[in-house]
Amino acid sequence: MNNFTFYNPVKILFGKGQIAGLSKEVPAGARVLMAYGGGSIKKNGVYEQVMDALKGHKVVEFGGIEPNPRYETLMQAVGLAKQEQIDYILAVGGGSVIDGVKFIAAAIPFEGGDPWKICSEKVPVTEAIPFGAVLTLPATGSEMNSGSVITREETKQKLSFGSPLTFPKFSILDPETTFSLPLRQLSNGVVDAFTHVLEQYLTYPVNAPLQDRLAESILITLKEEGPKALQNPTDYDTAANIMWCATMALNGVIRVGVPTDWATHMIGHELTALHGIDHARTLAIVLPSLLRYKRDTKREKLLQYGERVWGVTQGSDEDRLEATVQATVNFFESLDIRTRLRDYEVDKSTIQEIVQRFEERGVKNLGERADIQVADVEQILTMSL
Structure with missing residues (x-):
């Protein structure tokens, strides 16, 4: 066996009804950016569960993160987050949404020019906005790791990045959220x-x-x-x-x-x-x-x-x-x-x-x-x- 260092700080809340636990995981007083994908969460009851759990928080929504999240879309979220002075992010969706939120979290405080450098030049992430996740599509494992893959439509590139700072603080895994998946x-x-x-x-x-x-x-x-x-x-x-x-x-x-x-x-x-x-x-x-x-x-x-x-x-x-x-x-x-x-x-x-x-x-x-x-x-x- 080779030498290794293992580090994984993600808290997992697994099972039925766990979305209600959001209120205890997201810090009181946080200004939350809730990021999601194409809107399926508004059809399967997940959106209502999340909003009910966060009713004591200031929540700003950002929808439309694509499968294979696009840099161009994520930068719109970065702009919105800065405008709204967001200090916490919640990813609600599958691996693409969570990957996208990892990039958003790293890009908001990034001071090295174009945040795409995090992917294209492997510029280290030195600061990231804290975030959690509600998983609705089991596939990528992004809910319990620090890696992310981002697509830039302009250059037809799909590149990865990762950092100890881009682990979710927590992830909620309720299998019932998958019942309506195609x-x-x-x-x-x-x-x-x-x-x-x-x-x-x-x-x-x-x-x-x-x-x-x-x-x-x-x-x-x-x-x-x-x-x-x-x-x-x-x-x-x-x-x-x-x-x-x-x-x-x-x-x-x-x-x-x-x-x-x-x-x-x-x-x-x-x-x-x-x-x-x-x-x-x-x-x-x-x-x-x-x-x-x-x-x-x-x-x-x-x-x-x-x-x-x-x-x-x-x-x-x-x-x-x-x-x-x-x-x-x-x-x-x-x-x-x-x-x-x-x-x-x-x-x-x-x-x-x-x-x-x-x-x-x-x-x-x-x-x-x-x-x-x-x-x-x-x-x-x-x-x-």
């Missing part, structure tokens, strides 16, 4: 969480059996509960299990002491930036080809994954490797997630555009072994056609 979003959430685990698990062994078993337990639970959610989206226990899996997948617990990959995410972000493909679906496109392409360097963990998660034990190593990747593909497809570029009307021209963009940005040394170069990315995407 099946597409439920499927996306399961695949997103599943891939988050694989990015931290399918690397190479460092004798960390606890992390392996934790990762495998999340994968198996998602494998079992995901299809149930599509059949019965209002089953509380299923919704609760998926919600907690998505949080555990990316709150830092399973990544400590082990190598992590993230090449699938780096490549997938380009597909979202260029074509607007749902984030989870870009992962489902890239991951199988990446696993096949890197099967030799990921061999031990792939074989372990196949045996422990999918029960793949028969045949030669090569047969088992392919059967394991195919089992993963079949799982994604069973959730109505297509896994080929052609399914999204993306052709070779996009591959060349991504190659050019990576070359211009100097992207190199991806993956847990830092051995995926731009030429490899081209091969992986070509295999995904």
Whole structure:
């Protein structure tokens, strides 16, 4: 096991009726910016619950944060927050809203010019407005980590940042808030969480059996509960299990002491930036080809994954490797997630555009072994056609 430092200060309030606890979590007298997405919270009762809990606070609303939150929109929120002298933010929504709020929180006090530098130049965050979250879409784990991914429409960039200052102070996870989600979003959430685990698990062994078993337990639970959610989206226990899996997948617990990959995410972000493909679906496109392409360097963990998660034990190593990747593909497809570029009307021209963009940005040394170069990315995407 590798050396590590683990830090996660997020308070979690999990279960039915927990939104009422907002009044105790948001400081008395705070001027609150409540940020949300397209307005679904006004149709499913979440908005009313939040406003009722915050009736003793000054609340300024900002709606319209997109899936894959856009810098341009977030800067409007920054302007509003400054105008209203906001000193606390509440994200109400899924990972995109929470990611967006992390950027807003860091951008409000930023004094280094354009806050986009936080993403594009990795300028450190030295101050951030405190914020909390009410999660309504389990997928990204943003409710219990400090990372954020922001899209800039003008430049077609999708870039990440993170800081110890951008952890939520608290997050409320009420599985009942997910009951009205479209099946597409439920499927996306399961695949997103599943891939988050694989990015931290399918690397190479460092004798960390606890992390392996934790990762495998999340994968198996998602494998079992995901299809149930599509059949019965209002089953509380299923919704609760998926919600907690998505949080555990990316709150830092399973990544400590082990190598992590993230090449699938780096490549997938380009597909979202260029074509607007749902984030989870870009992962489902890239991951199988990446696993096949890197099967030799990921061999031990792939074989372990196949045996422990999918029960793949028969045949030669090569047969088992392919059967394991195919089992993963079949799982994604069973959730109505297509896994080929052609399914999204993306052709070779996009591959060349991504190659050019990576070359211009100097992207190199991806993956847990830092051995995926731009030429490899081209091969992986070509295999995904």
